[in-house]
Amino acid sequence: MFKIVKREEMSQGTVVLNEIAAPLIARKAKPGQFVILKANENGERIPLTMAYTDPEKGIIAVIYQVVGKSTALFKTLKVGEGYQDVIGPLGKPTHVEKLGKVVCVGGGTGVAVLHPITRAMKQAGNHVIAIIGARTKDLLILEDFMKTASHELHVCTDDGSYGRHGFVTNALKDILDKEKIDLVVAIGPVPMMKFVSKLTKEYNAPTMVSLNPIMVDGTGMCGGCRVSVGGKTQFACVDGPEFDGHKVDFDELMLRLQAYCEDEKMCHNEFCMLEESWHK
Amino acid sequence: MSEGTAPKEKKEKKSRVRMPEQEAKVRARNFLEVPTGYTPEMAKEEAARCLQCKNPGCVDGCPVGIDIPGFIKLLKEGEFTQSIRHIWTMNSLPAVCGRVCPQESQCEGKCILAKKGEPVAIGNLERFAADWERAHGTGALPSKAAPTGKRIAVVGAGPAGLTVAGDLIQKGHEVTVYEAFHKPGGVLLYGIPEFRLPKEIVAQEVNFLERLGVRVDCNAVVGRTVTLDELFDEGYQAIFLGLGAGLPKFMNIPGENLVGILSANEYLTRANLMKAYLFPKVDTPIPRGKDVVVLGGGNVAMDSARTALRLGADRVRLVYRRSRDEMPARAAEAHHAEEEGIEFFLLTNPTRYIGNDKGRLTGMECIKMELGEPDASGRRRPVPVKGSEFELACDLCIVAVGTGANPLLTSSTPDLQINKWGYIEADPKTGKTLKKGVWAGGDIVTGSATVILAMGAGRNAANSIHDFLVRGW
Numbered sequence: 001m002f003k004i005v006k007r008e009e010m011s012q013g014t015v016v017l018n019e020i021a022a023p024l025i026a027r028k029a030k031p032g033q034f035v036i037l038k039a040n041e042n043g044e045r046i047p048l049t050m051a052y053t054d055p056e057k058g059i060i061a062v063i064y065q066v067v068g069k070s071t072a073l074f075k076t077l078k079v080g081e082g083y084q085d086v087i088g089p090l091g092k093p094t095h096v097e098k099l100g101k102v103v104c105v106g107g108g109t110g111v112a113v114l115h116p117i118t119r120a121m122k123q124a125g126n127h128v129i130a131i132i133g134a135r136t137k138d139l140l141i142l143e144d145f146m147k148t149a150s151h152e153l154h155v156c157t158d159d160g161s162y163g164r165h166g167f168v169t170n171a172l173k174d175i176l177d178k179e180k181i182d183l184v185v186a187i188g189p190v191p192m193m194k195f196v197s198k199l200t201k202e203y204n205a206p207t208m209v210s211l212n213p214i215m216v217d218g219t220g221m222c223g224g225c226r227v228s229v230g231g232k233t234q235f236a237c238v239d240g241p242e243f244d245g246h247k248v249d250f251d252e253l254m255l256r257l258q259a260y261c262e263d264e265k266m267c268h269n270e271f272c273m274l275e276e277s278w279h280k
Numbered sequence: 281m282s283e284g285t286a287p288k289e290k291k292e293k294k295s296r297v298r299m300p301e302q303e304a305k306v307r308a309r310n311f312l313e314v315p316t317g318y319t320p321e322m323a324k325e326e327a328a329r330c331l332q333c334k335n336p337g338c339v340d341g342c343p344v345g346i347d348i349p350g351f352i353k354l355l356k357e358g359e360f361t362q363s364i365r366h367i368w369t370m371n372s373l374p375a376v377c378g379r380v381c382p383q384e385s386q387c388e389g390k391c392i393l394a395k396k397g398e399p400v401a402i403g404n405l406e407r408f409a410a411d412w413e414r415a416h417g418t419g420a421l422p423s424k425a426a427p428t429g430k431r432i433a434v435v436g437a438g439p440a441g442l443t444v445a446g447d448l449i450q451k452g453h454e455v456t457v458y459e460a461f462h463k464p465g466g467v468l469l470y471g472i473p474e475f476r477l478p479k480e481i482v483a484q485e486v487n488f489l490e491r492l493g494v495r496v497d498c499n500a501v502v503g504r505t506v507t508l509d510e511l512f513d514e515g516y517q518a519i520f521l522g523l524g525a526g527l528p529k530f531m532n533i534p535g536e537n538l539v540g541i542l543s544a545n546e547y548l549t550r551a552n553l554m555k556a557y558l559f560p561k562v563d564t565p566i567p568r569g570k571d572v573v574v575l576g577g578g579n580v581a582m583d584s585a586r587t588a589l590r591l592g593a594d595r596v597r598l599v600y601r602r603s604r605d606e607m608p609a610r611a612a613e614a615h616h617a618e619e620e621g622i623e624f625f626l627l628t629n630p631t632r633y634i635g636n637d638k639g640r641l642t643g644m645e646c647i648k649m650e651l652g653e654p655d656a657s658g659r660r661r662p663v664p665v666k667g668s669e670f671e672l673a674c675d676l677c678i679v680a681v682g683t684g685a686n687p688l689l690t691s692s693t694p695d696l697q698i699n700k701w702g703y704i705e706a707d708p709k710t711g712k713t714l715k716k717g718v719w720a721g722g723d724i725v726t727g728s729a730t731v732i733l734a735m736g737a738g739r740n741a742a743n744s745i746h747d748f749l750v751r752g753w
Contacts, residue, residue, distance in 0.1 A: 024506065028504065028505060038462060042555075042561070042563060043563050044554070045462075070563055073563070085498070087499045087501060088504065089504055090504060216546055216550060216554070216564075217549065219460055219526070219688055220526065220687070221527070222543060222545050222546035222549055223530065224542065226537055233530070233532075238687075252537055255639030258639075259539045259567070260565045263559065263565035267559070267563065
C-alpha cells in the first residue's frame with residue numbers, strides 16, 4: 001500500500017491534496033510527469049500529474065478535483081490510509097531550458113501541475129510571469145506557491161470576486177500586446193488551453209499544453225489516450241503529456257473525454273447515495 | 281472365441297473423448313469458461329488412446345519439449361499427482377498451456393493418430409492434470425536445487441518471464457519479477473478473457489511460483505521507476521526482458537479517433553484486467569456496443585468479438601481482409617466464435633470510419649478484397665476490388681490487427697540493440713542480447729506470437745542464464 005502522509009482540502013472541499021509515500025517514484029519524478037493511482041481492488045486506474053515531489057522524504061504530491069466516483073473515493077482516504085497501487089513516473093518530463101520570457105497560465109487544478117514547471121522555468125534563468133485563474137475566489141488554489149515560483153503573478157476570477165475580473169486569456173493578451181514572449185505554458189481545463197493556444201497563435205508565441213485524456217495503463221499499451229497533434233495520432237501517455245498547443249486538436253480531445261460520461265454519472269450517483277446512507 | 285460374437289474390441293478405433301462445454305447460446309451471454317473439463321474417467325479413457333510411440337512426434341511439436349507420452353501414461357494409470365509433477369519439471373504453467381496452446385499445429389498436429397483420425401487430446405489431458413492437482417493436490421512443491429546465492433531480475437510477469445522465473449528458482453537462484461501492471465500475468469491476465477482462461481488459474485500459477493520463492497514486484501515500470509543499470513547496481517547478476525509486444529496497431533484510416541473505436545488491447549484490458557464487465561460493481565467502465573465490428577482474424581480478434589457478445593451486443597461482425605484459410609486464429613477459437621453467432625466478413629477491409637456530430641462512431645466503409653500473389657509471409661496478398669465499397673453500421677469497433685514493440689524500456693536503454701521494428705536483437709537460441717548480462721525473449725524479440733513460443737524462449741534463456749551464472753558469459 002502507498003500511504004497518505006498528508007491530506008488537505010481546498011476550494012471548499014472540491015479539490016484535495018494528497019502527499020503519498022512512494023520513495024521509488026519520488027526519486028525519479030521530474031516536473032510534468034504523471035502517476036497512475038488505484039484506490040483499491042475494484043478501483044479504476046486514474047492518471048494524475050504530480051504537483052511536487054520530495055525525493056529525500058520519499059513523497060509525491062497529487063492535487064485532484066472531485067469529479068466522479070473514483071475521485072470521490074480518493075477523497076474518503078484519510079492520512080494513514082492509502083492507495084493500493086501507484087505507478088510511475090510516467091510520461092515525458094517537461095523540457096526546461098533558458099529561453100528568456102516565459103508565461104505560465106493555469107486554470108482550476110491545472111495550477112497544481114503548472115506549479116513545478118513554473119518553478120523549474122524560473123530556476124533555469126527565465127523571467128517567469130504567471131497567470132492563474134478560477135471561476136470564483138474560493139476555487140483558487142496555490143496562489144502563494146505560484147507567487148514564489150514566478151517573478152510576477154496575475155490572478156483572475158471569472159466572476160470578479162478576486163483579482164482581475166475575467167478569463168486568464170484577457171490577462172495573457174495584455175502581456176502579449178506589451179512584449180515578446182518566448183514560451184507560453186498553459187495547463188488547465190481543455191477549453192482554457194484551446195483558447196490560450198488560439199490567442200498565442202495570433203502572436204506567434206510558442207505554446208505548450210499538458211493533456212490528461214482517458215487512459216488505462218499509461219505505458220503506451222492501450223491507445224485510449226490518443227490525441228491528434230498536427231494531424232498525426234499521438235499517445236499522450238508516452239509521447240506526451242505535453243504537446244505543442246498550436247497543433248493539438250482540442251475539439252476532438254473534448255469529445256473523447258466525454259466517452260464514458262453516462263457510465264461515470266451513473267457510477268458516481270450510486271456512490272454518493274451509498275456515502276450518504278453511511279453517514280445517516 | 282466362437283463364431284458370431286461381436287468383432288474384437290481391439291480393432292475398433294476409439295474416438296477422442298470430447299470435453300464437455302457450455303452450450304453456445306448459453307455461454308455467449310456469460311463469462312464462465314467454455315469447456316468445463318474432463319472427469320477422471322474421461323481423462324483415463326482419453327489417455328488410453330495414446331500409443332506411447334517410441335519416437336513421439338508430439339514431443340518434437342512442443343516448443344518446450346514436454347515428455348507427453350510420459351505424463352499421459354501416468355494419467356492412464358490414474359497417477360494424477362505424479363503426472364502433474366512430471367509436467368512441472370518441463371513446464372511451470374500447464375493449466376495455462378492446456379487451455380491456450382495451438383495444439384493442432386504443435387503436439388496434436390504431430391500425433392500419429394492424426395494421420396488416420398483424431399489425435400490424442402493432449403491439451404485437454406494437460407489441462408486435466410493441472411486442474412486435478414489444483415482441486416485435489418497436496419500442494420507439495422517440486423524439489424529445488426541448493427541455493428546458489430545468485431540473483432536474477434525478470435522484467436515482465438507474462439508467459440516468458442514466468443517461465444524464466446520458474447526454471448531459475450528451481451535451479452537454486454534468487455528471482456524477482458518486475459511487473460508494470462498492478463497484477464502479475466501479462467497477456468494471460470489482460471489479454472486472454474475469463475471464458476478462455478479463468479483469472480483464478482493465472483493467480484494460482486503465479487502463487488505456485490511465489491511459494492517456490494519467486495518474488496513478484498508489481499507497479500514497477502522498468503525503464504521509468506528503475507533502469508536496467510540500477511538493477512545491476514542493486515546486485516542482480518542477470519536480467520531477463522519479457523516485455524511483450526504491447527503497442528497496439530491501428531488501421532491509420534480516416535476517423536480512427538472517433539469515440540467508439542478501441543484497440544483490442546484497451547478493450548480486453550478493461551474487460552479482463554480491470555474486470556469492467558462487472559461495472560458498476562467495479563469502477564472501470566467499458567463501452568457496451570449493440571452493433572459491434574471487430575477488425576482482424578487472430579485469437580485477439582476472436583477474444584474481442586466473443587467479449588462483445590457477452591457484454592450484450594445484438595450483432596458482432598468480424599471483418600478480416602484475407603480468407604478463412606489464412607486466418608491466424610486457433611481453430612477452436614474460430615469455431616467457438618462461429619458457434620456463438622459471430623458473423624465473419626472475410627476478404628473485407630475497412631477504408632474509413634463514419635461518425636456523428638458528437639464524434640461518436642456510427643459506421644464504417646469497407647471494400648471487398650480478393651487474393652493475389654503470395655506475399656513475404658507466404659500467404660496470398662489481399663488486393664482491393666475496385667468499386668466494391670459498402671457501408672456497415674456499427675456503434676463500437678475493436679481494432680485487433682496486431683501489436684508492435686513498446687519503446688518504453690528500449691528507448692531508455694541505449695546500449696540495448698533493437699531492429700527496425702523496435703524489437704530487441706537477441707540470439708535466437710539463447711536469448712542473449714548485446715548488452716552484457718541481459719537476455720530477452722518472447723514477443724519483444726519475435727513480434728507477437730503465442731504463449732507457448734514465449735515460454736519456449738523463456739526456457740532457452742533460463743538455461744543460458746543458468747550457464748552464465750555457473751560458468752560465466
